[in-house]
Amino acid sequence: MNLINKFELDKILYKKHLEKYSDEIFNEILNIAKNGLENKIKELKNKERVDKNDDNKPKIKAAEYLSKTEIEILPKWVKNDIDNAVIIGESKQVIQLKNGKKYHLKNKLNDLSGAEWNYFLNSVLCTRYRTSGEESYAHDIRKAHPSPKPPQLMKDIISFFTKESELVFDYFAGVGGTLLGSSLCNRKAIGFDLSSHYRGIYQKANEKLGLQEQTFICGDSLELLKDNGFMQNLFKNELASLILIDPPYGDMLSRPKTGEALKQRKDTSPTPFTNLKNDLGNMSWQEFLDNFKQSIEYGIKYLKKGGHLVVFIKDLQPKEKEDNLLHADIVKALNTINELNYIGNKIWADLSVNLYPYGYPFSFVANQIHQFILIFKKR
Ligand SMILES: C[S@@+](CC[C@H](N)C(=O)[O-])C[C@H]1O[C@@H](n2cnc3c(N)ncnc32)[C@H](O)[C@@H]1O
Known part of the structure; x- marks a missing residue:
């Protein structure tokens, strides 16, 4: 697999007087690229599967599904885009905005999206x-x-x-x-x-x-x-x-x-x-x-x-x-x-x-x- 151009790499290394390490560096970059590529392929296949699943499901418009009072208590970032938001999941408790951000309707603690909540959990x-x-x-x-x-x-x-x-x-x-x-x-x-x-x-x-x-x-x-x-x-x-x-x-x-x-x-x-x-x-x-x-x-x-x-x-x-x-x-x-x-x-x-x-x-x-x-x- 020719993921990188060895000729271009050698030119860079020559300028830095590091040409004797060419093979070692080439193999290391190749390994990093191979791993990165495999991960990206997995991620994209996953995304395609999820998107296909989502496309087949009927979309529930959040603005029609929720009452005025339920919309009123939503965080501003959700309320501001409510016309483009949909309700997702079996439980119908998750609201998803056009940009993919999700908010759980039962969140009594904060105004964070699911991904932001998860990020904070890093110890x-x-x-x-x-x-x-x-x-x-x-x-x-x-x-x-x-x-x-x-x-x-x-x-x-x-x-x-x-x-x-x-x-x-x-x-x-x-x-x-x-x-x-x-x-x-x-x-x-x-x-x-x-x-x-x-x-x-x-x-x-x-x-x-x-x-x-x-x-x-x-x-x-x-x-x-x-x-x-x-x-x-x-x-x-x-x-x-x-x-x-x-x-x-x-x-x-x-x-x-x-x-x-x-x-x-x-x-x-x-x-x-x-x-x-x-x-x-x-x-x-x-x-x-x-x-x-x-x-x-x-x-x-x-x-x-x-x-x-x-x-x-x-x-x-x-x-x-x-x-x-x-x-x-x-x-x-x-x-x-x-x-x-x-x-x-x-x-x-x-x-x-x-x-x-x-x-x-x-x-x-x-x-x-x-x-x-x-x-x-x-x-
Ligand atoms: C670690 S510092 C707090 C720094 C603060 N988080 C900030 O961003 O500037 C602790 C503070 O406690 C205050 N302090 C110590 N004993 C106190 C007391 N008995 N009552 C009120 N403040 C006290 C000190 O004056 C000090 O400013």
Whole structure:
């Protein structure tokens, strides 16, 4: 099978002084091409079979099959193309648009198509978000915080766990990764943070992005959360569908810097979020765990039944006999709360973090470029 032209390949390799590897490279490319071709043939045959099947089935027009009220509650992207949509499948619960996107009529969780839902289920998420230009979502402003979360990442999580216009709550809001993410997908959000400096940065970033400003209150979350009068007045009659929080990772940032952080900053001094005593980032791990669990006990009163709690956390390096699996400690602590069920996690790997040769050449020391996204559901 002559899938590639060896003569053309040799010309390229000659220019790069790699002609002696010609056979090796030729065989490798041939193998890749053969596999690709076989997969494509399978995919196209499958598509032809499905299309033929579909062509023979009578089409049910969605606009005629569904009532006005059923159409009214559909996500915008479905509603906007309802005249070209059809109902498919034996159960008559799936609506398909002209572009092939499908939406399940029984989807009570989010506004995603079947394929988007499936994509989110990947348990490992590797990203390299931009830190400059328009796609950085005002990173130049938000970087004044020691660990801002990318709004695009928060938007993807929010889009999975809520529908349009629902309410999101983040009571460790920092410079507003969750609040910006909520605005980007048209959700309402409430945020708390100890620091008014961080609120100012959020407002500046929000203004630069021209987004809807969300409610951001400064204060100690634990104090605010346990004040029933204040909370009821704030939430009025609506509960959050999602609590999305990124708490301090124990006292990780209030320790002197080492490794890559030291290399970048050329300074060992710690970067605590604030110097306040009630900052959870200035507490020992056990003290953090107790306070954090208490905040969740108070906070989930404002989460809908069936709503989700999503928590970001990063492990620390193991030391002597200490495993430092902070994510496991949090799962165990929160799973003792009666109304909550731990239902799984995703791993977020931030590929924009440079690797540091820890331990080289003597010992294995991992680069922790990943964080855990822990997911709980309220019963
Ligand atoms: C990891 S950061 C959150 C970053 C945020 N996700 C963002 O995108 O900017 C944790 C935040 O918790 C805040 N914090 C710590 N203790 C707090 C408390 N007791 N009440 C309210 N906020 C607190 C810190 O000021 C810090 O901004």
